[in-house]
Amino acid sequence: MAVETIQGKKTGRSSRGWNADPMLRGISLSYLGLFVALPIAALTVRACGGGIARLWVELTRPEALFSLQLTLAMAGAMIVVNVLMGTLTAWVLVRYRFPGQSVINALIDLPFAIPTVVTGLMLVMLYGPQSAVGSFLSSQGIEIIYAKPGIVLALLFVTSPFVVRAVQPVLMEMDQDMEEAAATLGASQWTVFRKVIIPSILPAVLTGAALSFSRALGEFGSVVMVAGNIPMRTQVAPVFIYGEVESDNPLGALGVSLVLLAGSLTILVLLNLLQRMGRKRDD
Secondary structure, eight states: OHHHHHHHHHHTOOHHHHHHHHHHHHHHHHHHIIIIIHHHHHHHHHHHHTOHHHHHHHHTSHHHHHHHHHHHHHHHHHHHHHHHHHHHHHHHHHHOOOTTHHHHHHHTTHHHHSOHHHHHHHHHHHHSTTSHHHHHHHHTTOOOTTSHHHHHHHHHHHHHHHHHHHHHHHHHHOOTHHHHHHHHTTOOHHHHIIIIIHHHHHHHHHHHHHHHHHHHHTOOHHHHHHHOOOTTTTOOHHHHHHHHHHTTOHHHHHHHHHHHHHHHHHHHHHHHHHHHHHHHHHO
């Protein structure tokens, strides 16, 4: 008995721990299966239940194709701005000290806490035709609300923390000796940034960009407020899905939902592969 106890202490596991492992795995996998895998399977089976040919007809409708194309285009525009400004924001928060920094750092996560409908309402109050800013922009021929720029603004607001929070810890842990060594050897600040800093933070930037893109594909609450529900103009895919459900056309909604789901899963799988490749390269 004493020998077994000592062996248990050496391995760091007790017999009770070994017996509990299958139970814990079963609970966690059952939870994921019930709340993640099962709904995905139900949507896929239901979408394909009417036949691939009919599903294809629904997906190739002009309204469905436009909503998917608009969603991808707006998410792509958001990614460009988010990567540039998110990386810059993370750099400023890590490398500089200034009054109010803690407040700004706390505000970064605010979009996670605000309901998306409230986000849309705030943008309408700021850029709507009844506001001073909106009236001025309209007089200059610039439309924000119920137009594509409003969609991009809404997506930027709800996804802004992803790149910042992905890049920030990498910059905090980065050893600045390499930067100082490169500068000592005569490298310019731009060369140091391009050859030393960018390769170090690139995996984190890609992670934040992928999460932002996946989030943007399914954004509904803020977009429906700022873009409305105008087919072939500002109707993004999530709003199209809602409209199809309201119009009693579940197959049309399921088809576009399946495309968004496949896109999000593909992005996350590629992200995991990139992270594994990065870890192997570091090892």
